[in-house]
Amino acid sequence: MRYGAIEAGGTKFVCAVGDEHGNIEERASFPTTKPEETLQLVFDFFHGKQIEALGVGAFGPVDVKEDSPNYGTIGNTPKLQWKDYPLLSELKSRLGVPVRLDTDVNAAALGEYMHGAAKHADSCLYITVGTGIGAGAIVNGETLQGFSHPEMGHLLVRRNTNDAYPGKCPYHKDCLEGLAAGPAIEARWGEKAQKLYHQEAVWQMEAYYLAQAIMSYTLVLSPEKIVMGGGVMKKQGLHEMIQQELETLLQRYVPLPENYLVPPGLEDNAGIVGALMLAKTAK
């Protein structure tokens, strides 16, 4: 079977064609501009490719309830041209195939669960730490949904006592994303994260904040594996620093599984492979 996949991000759209095993045969990417412009490039890419179905991992907020009349419609995004854009129904009517859509992070979680670092686990959580912080999860073999998609990047954390930076989240100021995403690191320390690799204090603080979030995910969801990706996580040794902070915070209250915190097995392909997996169950 040939499936289509789209990783619909806020800065670029990645399109791919692949098979049911997650193998990507062909791909292309385009900058995210106006909806009609971007979608035209998407239609051109899939033209003549004869896909059976399409899976989409989309930036949010987006309506992900399959029984909702607004399923697949973008919500109240700061990207105003995309606000209320019916992404799924446009794709479905123009491509004429079944489409399944989920959040970008849920798609990435599914990719890692089916073919990546969590492929032998019964449940997993995927978190990306980059321009923002987002996470998705797989519970009972399905992506986790509730009344809306989770927004795990905005957890409240305790402030490091040495941290005078007020936080960057427009809603909560010093929530996890406000204190620990790439832009917060840059604003606090005056340089981009990848220029700060030699500064121990930067990463101690980062590990402290991320470990608090991992502790919450652990206590609430108890996932068998937590896959940590995104630009900020490319710092060597950060996974281990977080693991250490996590153990200090948890105080052995919950014995953690072996190799609990791991980098993505699919590197930067988790999202697009996950979108391909969504296509398999599209209706």
Add this chain to the structure above:
Amino acid sequence: MRYGAIEAGGTKFVCAVGDEHGNIEERASFPTTKPEETLQLVFDFFHGKQIEALGVGAFGPVDVKEDSPNYGTIGNTPKLQWKDYPLLSELKSRLGVPVRLDTDVNAAALGEYMHGAAKHADSCLYITVGTGIGAGAIVNGETLQGFSHPEMGHLLVRRNTNDAYPGKCPYHKDCLEGLAAGPAIEARWGEKAQKLYHQEAVWQMEAYYLAQAIMSYTLVLSPEKIVMGGGVMKKQGLHEMIQQELETLLQRYVPLPENYLVPPGLEDNAGIVGALMLAKTAK
């Protein structure tokens, strides 16, 4: 069909016989003493009752993985006589019927989901605030499990600036349970919670701590309804105070469903009705 149910708590065991609709026909309760002594009373209660299957909501930690060789065995509890006690297999072999076991709070969540305050919701969370704080959840129609059962009562929260009380949790000191369970209220204010109903400051602080936990559950799980029960939640108006704090903390980042925080629909029967529902799918 006639089913049996046990709410196996740390201080008492409640046993009941009922039907598949959650109707309780007969019940009894016994203090939790030594395992053999308590179980003898359980066997006496069920003797001759001709139940088809049994559901159990048990205090923890307990192994809840149905495919584990230790399924239904109590873990590292401070109640030393119960440590490593194979509760499920003892019940199964003596009663000769299929038995399904989950945590007490997951059973209560299931009871409220099937027949209580969350019966029209697709997902829900149940939290009890009493001697301890525990929560269970229903996701995709199933109780939430991962590598272990969730331990949602031990989330880290931000301290209220007026709170000098160090916290009571033997593991984390000032986690949610350490600051907001009944014993913490009593230790901080010098009287039991139900004697402090007229003191506004007690409940403002309590609402602040509980709202932080509700915010985390909301951001991670996005349940359609959150049922809040337990002794501490009997204070009139506390649900509304928590709702208000929650809205302040969330800053409209996530629009909450109507009637999001509710008291149990089954009052103190959520656990035993949930256990009855577990019996229906016992193998």
